[in-house]
Amino acid sequence: MNKKYIHLANNETLAYLEKGSGSKTLILIHGNFSSSMYYLPLFNRLPEDIHTYAMDLRGYGDSTYFQRVLSLKDFAKDIKLFMDALHIEKAFIVGWSLGGGVAMELAAHYPERVEKLVLINSSTHKGYPVFKKDESGKAIVGAAYVNADEMALDPIQVKPLAEAQSGKNFAFVKYIFDITIYTVNKPTEEETFLYINESLKQRNLADADFALASQNMSDVANFYKDGEKTIHNVTMPVLHIWGTKDITVPEYMILENIKALETVSTYVRFEECGHSPLVDKPDDLTKEILKFIEK
Secondary structure, eight states: OOOEEEEOTTSOEEEEEEEOOSSEEEEEEOOTTOOGGGGHHHHTTSOTTEEEEEEOOTTSTTSOOSSOOOSHHHHHHHHHHHHHHTTOOOEEEEEETHHHHHHHHHHHHOGGGEEEEEEESOOOTTOOOOEEEOTTSOEEEEEEOSSHHHHTTOTTTTHHHHHHHHTTOHHHHHHHHHHHTOSSOOOOHHHHHHHHHHHTTOOOHHHHHHHHHTOOOSSSOOSSSOOOOGGGGOOSOEEEEEETTOSSSOHHHHHHHHHHTTTTEEEEEESSOOSOHHHHSHHHHHHHHHHHHHO
16 A cells, blocks of 8 residues: 655655545554554555545654654644644544554644544553663663653663664564564564564654653653643543553553543453554454444
């Protein structure tokens, strides 16, 4: 499937996939270390009467990266500008992993643009912490990095992956994905080739990791910053989806989001499913999203 390109008002250009038409518009936001192409299992199952878009976030895939991302709010503003450029007034928003954090920021800061929200194995609105490491490589809980440049030197969670991307180390990324993302099913050989080569295009890993770690939409301080209290702006219906064998995003993060959004939340748990329902449960995932949209 060929990507299209749209120039935004902030001078960035986003690559995106598009299919279908109709009165309902669906926008898919991918996670970290990925791209729009990771959504193909869902994208290909969605009906043609839903106008569906999946973009490469700034610094990922084939999108530009002229301005450094400082927070997940920057990604959210890009999506708002993407909607402006394509004259999309309002859409159903789906966010997977880091994309869930971006989706919540979009819903909090531009609620008039979001019809409903779907969070797939999403990070928590309180941030996904990355801590400094001791001499043995163990995390020093509570020891936060000052900025993205300092986090880029993290010897366990950041630097090896950034080096794999810059060095186009396909085998290392496949190994990491197999033990962290695809803990139940594996993509086909063809899908693996496509996905990992998309991941190797990312140019902003440390910036994205720091933005994710320092996100805090809650009422209380986390290890990185005071709470911004913006989670209360999310008032539209929210569907939370999580796989019980996800070792990347633990269930407590999902439950934190549900607790903060309890009056508007619906929760669906997939058994025998890891961090990617897109690979492990694509039919069930499609069914649940369509049911939620049509409700």
